[in-house]
Amino acid sequence: MGRGVYCKRSGPAPQARNNFAVAINTVQWRSGGVRMLDQRLLPGREVYRVYRDYRAVAGAIRAMVIRGAPAIGVAAAMGVVLGLKGAAGERARARFAIVAQTLKAARPTAVNLAWAVERMGRVLEQHLSLNAPALFARLRDEAIAIYEEDIAANRALGAFGAALIEDNPAQILTHCNAGALATAGYGTALGIVRAAREAGKQVSVIADETRPFLQGARLTAWELKKDRIPVTVIADNMAGTVLARGGVSCVIVGTDRVAANGDVANKIGTYPLAVMAHRHGVPLYVAAPLSSIDLHCPTGAQIPIEERAASEVTQIAGKRITPAGVRVFNPAFDVTPAELVTAIVTERGVARPPYQQSLAALKVG
Numbered sequence: 001m002g003r004g005v006y007c008k009r010s011g012p013a014p015q016a017r018n019n020f021a022v023a024i025n026t027v028q029w030r031s032g033g034v035r036m037l038d039q040r041l042l043p044g045r046e047v048y049r050v051y052r053d054y055r056a057v058a059g060a061i062r063a064m065v066i067r068g069a070p071a072i073g074v075a076a077a078m079g080v081v082l083g084l085k086g087a088a089g090e091r092a093r094a095r096f097a098i099v100a101q102t103l104k105a106a107r108p109t110a111v112n113l114a115w116a117v118e119r120m121g122r123v124l125e126q127h128l129s130l131n132a133p134a135l136f137a138r139l140r141d142e143a144i145a146i147y148e149e150d151i152a153a154n155r156a157l158g159a160f161g162a163a164l165i166e167d168n169p170a171q172i173l174t175h176c177n178a179g180a181l182a183t184a185g186y187g188t189a190l191g192i193v194r195a196a197r198e199a200g201k202q203v204s205v206i207a208d209e210t211r212p213f214l215q216g217a218r219l220t221a222w223e224l225k226k227d228r229i230p231v232t233v234i235a236d237n238m239a240g241t242v243l244a245r246g247g248v249s250c251v252i253v254g255t256d257r258v259a260a261n262g263d264v265a266n267k268i269g270t271y272p273l274a275v276m277a278h279r280h281g282v283p284l285y286v287a288a289p290l291s292s293i294d295l296h297c298p299t300g301a302q303i304p305i306e307e308r309a310a311s312e313v314t315q316i317a318g319k320r321i322t323p324a325g326v327r328v329f330n331p332a333f334d335v336t337p338a339e340l341v342t343a344i345v346t347e348r349g350v351a352r353p354p355y356q357q358s359l360a361a362l363k364v365g
Helices: 054-062 069-083 089-104 111-126 132-162 189-198 215-226 236-245 270-279 355-364
Strands: 027-030 033-037 048-051 170-174 203-208 231-234 250-253 257-259 264-267 284-287 333-336 343-346 349-351
Touching: 027 069, 027 132, 033 054, 033 069, 048 054, 054 069, 054 089, 069 089, 069 111, 069 132, 089 111, 111 132, 132 189, 132 284, 132 343, 132 349, 170 189, 170 236, 189 203, 189 215, 189 250, 189 284, 203 215, 203 236, 215 231, 231 236, 236 270, 250 264, 250 270, 264 270, 270 284, 270 333, 343 355, 349 355
Parallel strands: 170 203, 170 250, 203 231, 250 284, 284 343
Antiparallel strands: 027 033, 033 048, 257 264, 264 333, 343 349
C-alpha cells in the first residue's frame, strides 16, 4: 500500500490453519488471587507466585515479576478486584481511588495499565448499588473478560500481521519480548510470528538481547525454543551489521503506547533499531492492540518515560559490572517517530501513514 492508505477490516481476521503455540500461563485469576509466572527467574526456573493484595500486585508489576503492556494491564485489572474485596457503595468508590492510584503508578509508560484500571472503574460506577459479594463477583468477571479479550486480540492481530510477511522462508528481527509472556497469551510481535507459522510459512527469528533487562535473550528465546521456532540471539549492537548483510525480511516489535500521530514508545533500543532498519530499507512493523493506542496523547513527546533503578545497568544477575559510584541513566523506553514505522498492526486491521487518520479509524470504528 502506498502512503496515505490504511487497511481496515470489518470482518474477522484471516484464520490460521493450525495452533502450534505452547501454552504459557503468564497471568491468571486463581483461587481468589492473581497467579503470575515470575519472569525474573526465566529461563532458569519456572516459578509461579500468587498475590492476594492489590499492593502486592502493584509491587510485582513494578519489580517486573510480570511485564509487557498487555500483561500488566490484565494484572492491574485483577489487582482492582483484590483491592475492592468486601467493599460496596461509596466505600468501594473511595477505596477505588486509592487502589487505582497505586496501580497506575507502578509503571506509567504502558497505557494498557491505566486503560484497564479505568475500565474497571467504569464497571464499578455502573454497579455501585450491588452488595459487596455481588460487586466483587462482577468486578472479577470483568477482569477475566479483559484477560480473554487480550488473547482474542492477540490472535486476530497475529493473523493480520502474518499477511504482511511476504517472504517464505522469512527471517524476522525483533527487540525485547512481545510474546505470550508480555500478554495474557499468544503475544503481539511474537503473535505475528506464530500466526505466520500456523499459516504454513517458514519463519525464523533474530532476537536482540535487549539490555539492560535482557528480555530478548532470556524471554523471547525461551518462548520460541518452547514453540520450536528457530531463533538466534544477538547483542543489541549487532543489529546494524545483521541488517546490512541482508536477509532480514522485516523488523517486528511490540509497544507500550502509541500516540495519536503514530509515534511509538517501546523498550529502550527500539528507536536506533528503527533508524537502522530505515537505512537498509527493511520494513518496521509495530504490533499494537487497540488498548495500547492512546488517541488522547498527541505525539510521543507527551508519553511519560519511566526511569528504572541504576542496578539494572550496573549489575547482571546480582554481580556488579561497573565501578562503584558511577552515574547511571536508565530510561526503560524510547520513542520511535512515526515516519520510521512502516505499519501498525492491530486486531482490527493494519494502519499505515498518515496515522492520525488511520489509527483513529481503527480505534473508534
